[in-house]
Amino acid sequence: GAVVSQHPSRVICKSGTSVKIECRSLDFQATTMFWYRQFPKQSLMLMATSNEGSKATYEQGVEKDKFLINHASLTLSTLTVTSAHPEDSSFYICSARDDDRREFFGSGTRLTVV
């Protein structure tokens, strides 16, 4: 099946710094990718929809200036958490949609801001 690679799997950063997370579709092209956030023992919450070649669509309550999304190619989307603070610590998951509208998920990134 289709594979989505997400890196890094785990990152610790200092408060005030920025962190970039990459999401790649390895064997298919994805016009649309999604970024989710998952809190402990909770479901996935959609943060934004990333469309290749255009601006991302953010969900209500998600700060677009804090969570910068770039979808520069059909196989790569990046999420940059800018000026990270401890409250941004979370598990971030990306997914990529194929031509058959199936969504394939990355393995997630555990972000800890200290």
Place this chain on the structure above:
Amino acid sequence: AQRVTQPEKLLSVFKGAPVELKCNYSYSGSPELFWYVQYSRQRLQLLLRHISRESIKGFTADLNKGETSFHLKKPFAQEEDSAMYYCALSGSGSRLTFGEGTQLTVNP
């Protein structure tokens, strides 16, 4: 607005017993429903979708528009079915809305 409800956070059954994971949805249009599964220490993966009308790993799910439900069923549960199961809905906006998930434990 679209909403997915999984009323059971935890479900425990014995091996060989039937299992049903409940999912109800709220959506004014024609939804597309999915079940995703997450095994321990693995990524979320698609189990099945209603438009395919398929059976994966012995699981089936039928979309009941009258009851707005998409329950996941398996006649004989196996220990390897123990996992977190998420019901999800995709509406006209194409985004997925997930339920809260049900942790299934199949006991030997």
